[in-house]
Amino acid sequence: MQYLISVVHDSAGLATPSEMAAIDAFNDDRLIADGHWVFAGGLAAPSTATVVDNRGGEALFTDGPFVETKEFIIGFWIIEAADLDVALGLAAEGSTACNRKVEVRPFL
Amino acid sequence: MNGVDARAAITQVHHEEWARVVASLVSRFGDLDIAEEAAAEAFATAVERWPADGVPPNPGAWVTTTAIRKAIDRIRRENKRVVKHKEAQMGYDPPDPIDPPEPLGTIDDQRLRLIFICCHPALAIQARVALTLRMVGGLTVPEIARAFLVQEPAMGRRITRAKEKIAAARVPFRVPSAADLPARVAGVLAVLYLIFNEGYLATGPHTDPVRLDLTAEAIRLTRLVLALVPEDGEVAGLLALMLLTEARRTARVSASGELIALDEQDRGAWDVALIAEGHRLVRGRLAAAAAGVAPGRYQILAAINAVHTSAPHVRDTDWTQIVALYDQLVRLDPSPVIALNRAVAVAELDGPAVALAAVDRLEETLAGYHAYHATRAELLRHLGRSHQSRSAYDRAIELAGNIAETAFLTRRRDQLG
Numbered sequence: 001m002q003y004l005i006s007v008v009h010d011s012a013g014l015a016t017p018s019e020m021a022a023i024d025a026f027n028d029d030r031l032i033a034d035g036h037w038v039f040a041g042g043l044a045a046p047s048t049a050t051v052v053d054n055r056g057g058e059a060l061f062t063d064g065p066f067v068e069t070k071e072f073i074i075g076f077w078i079i080e081a082a083d084l085d086v087a088l089g090l091a092a093e094g095s096t097a098c099n100r101k102v103e104v105r106p107f108l
Numbered sequence: 109m110n111g112v113d114a115r116a117a118i119t120q121v122h123h124e125e126w127a128r129v130v131a132s133l134v135s136r137f138g139d140l141d142i143a144e145e146a147a148a149e150a151f152a153t154a155v156e157r158w159p160a161d162g163v164p165p166n167p168g169a170w171v172t173t174t175a176i177r178k179a180i181d182r183i184r185r186e187n188k189r190v191v192k193h194k195e196a197q198m199g200y201d202p203p204d205p206i207d208p209p210e211p212l213g214t215i216d217d218q219r220l221r222l223i224f225i226c227c228h229p230a231l232a233i234q235a236r237v238a239l240t241l242r243m244v245g246g247l248t249v250p251e252i253a254r255a256f257l258v259q260e261p262a263m264g265r266r267i268t269r270a271k272e273k274i275a276a277a278r279v280p281f282r283v284p285s286a287a288d289l290p291a292r293v294a295g296v297l298a299v300l301y302l303i304f305n306e307g308y309l310a311t312g313p314h315t316d317p318v319r320l321d322l323t324a325e326a327i328r329l330t331r332l333v334l335a336l337v338p339e340d341g342e343v344a345g346l347l348a349l350m351l352l353t354e355a356r357r358t359a360r361v362s363a364s365g366e367l368i369a370l371d372e373q374d375r376g377a378w379d380v381a382l383i384a385e386g387h388r389l390v391r392g393r394l395a396a397a398a399a400g401v402a403p404g405r406y407q408i409l410a411a412i413n414a415v416h417t418s419a420p421h422v423r424d425t426d427w428t429q430i431v432a433l434y435d436q437l438v439r440l441d442p443s444p445v446i447a448l449n450r451a452v453a454v455a456e457l458d459g460p461a462v463a464l465a466a467v468d469r470l471e472e473t474l475a476g477y478h479a480y481h482a483t484r485a486e487l488l489r490h491l492g493r494s495h496q497s498r499s500a501y502d503r504a505i506e507l508a509g510n511i512a513e514t515a516f517l518t519r520r521r522d523q524l525g
Contacts, residue, residue, distance in 0.1 A: 083278045084279045088230065089288075
């Protein structure tokens with residue numbers, strides 16, 4: 001069973017060096033060491049996003065995120081976990097490591 | 109066997125066996141929806157058959173076996189492959205209809221797991237309450253909807269959404285790890301206390317002031333949790349708190365439907381058996397506290413209620429001990445509502461002026477809470493400040509949701525000179 005852990009960004013500024021170090025330690029010592037690691041990554045600011053809509057036959061490109069919000073996704077983990085309790089435990093550790101709140105969502 | 113006896117037997121079996129049947133089906137099929145529906149169908153079959161065929165020798169086993177057959181029928185009827193796929197995803201063993209029934213210890217464990225699923229912290233609190241009453245308590249959706257003054261379809265959707273999240277996010281059907289257990293038991297108790305309180309002080313102008321079905325159900329479920337997790341002192345504390353509160357139920361509302369305050373209640377009408385059981389539980393926790401186990405908030409609240417119910421007359425109340433218990437509670441839970449209740453006890457010990465000063469400090473956080481204004485009104489009355497007392501009653505009446513309480517407050521206000 002896989003879960004997406006989205007990192008919710010609600011303040012200005014990217015991860016600090018100490019946050020980056022904590023995230024690396026969490027990735028290596030916990031997720032990879034215990035076999036939960038699938039994938040993870042950080043994202044650039046929403047202002048760098050481009051919306052693409054090609055449902056009409058002609059691709060339409062629009063600048064900016066598809067929805068403007070104060071909070072946005074700044075990074076994510078995809079983890080392998082036996083059940084939601086395991087996923088929530090890992091998410092709690094991840095939230096401490098990256099110093100932000102996170103959202104856990106199961107894959108179908 | 110006549111139809112009346114069969115019906116009474118079905119009611120009793122439903123009461124005693126519903127949670128066991130559902131839990132055993134969830135364990136077998138890994139799906140709350142299938143378990144709930146099959147259990148309901150099995151009881152419906154009992155209603156059809158038992159009046160004619162007689163009550164089977166082991167009614168609980170009959171219902172479980174019938175429910176398992178209904179579940180297998182449904183799985184066959186619907187796409188079997190889909191269900192199997194889901195089971196593989198959820199990590200449950202595939203159902204085997206010829207599995208022998210589980211030994212008793214396992215079944216208790218299954219009921220506990222069912223309670224932990226229903227009270228999972230990933231679900232909204234209203235969903236936890238509804239799901240617990242449906243899956244563990246066996247109340248129907250219309251009954252739960254009525255109890256919480258929610259439209260039936262809305263309550264149905266609330267329960268369905270919760271079941272879907274449990275399946276999709278794979279909330280596990282197991283007892284939480286030792287590290288998580290105290291917090292998860294606390295979560296279960298919060299749900300049970302919420303059910304009890306909604307029954308005890310029902311809100312809404314068209315409900316009975318005391319909803320006996322909800323208080324009784326909350327007590328029944330708390331007894332079950334105590335039997336399953338006897339080592340957690342807070343469970344015994346919550347049960348004692350409920351029993352000592354429930355013991356005063358008949359004395360608490362007058363014949364005309366008006367709330368009667370603790371100091372005006374006919375203590376002879378209190379239920380001595382419930383009080384004795386509550387006191388026994390509190391003594392057990394006091395012994396544990398003496399041995400060095402720090403009591404939690406339910407145990408302290410139960411102890412406060414034990415002091416009240418130990419006094420044959422209101423003038424015999426040991427207010428020093430009550431204030432000391434509130435001090436202990438404030439250290440544990442510095443919430444303004446606890447501080448408000450402490451002030452009521454302080455009034456008895458140190459007089460209304462000291463208490464009023466303490467209550468007034470809570471205005472900022474409690475201005476929208478009816479009990480804040482009701483407490484101020486009573487204290488102002490004792491201080492002879494009738495005019496201010498009257499406007500505090502007015503505000504309390506505006507904010508109170510319970511009809512017995514509104515009637516009480518109106519009478520107290522109109523008694524002012």
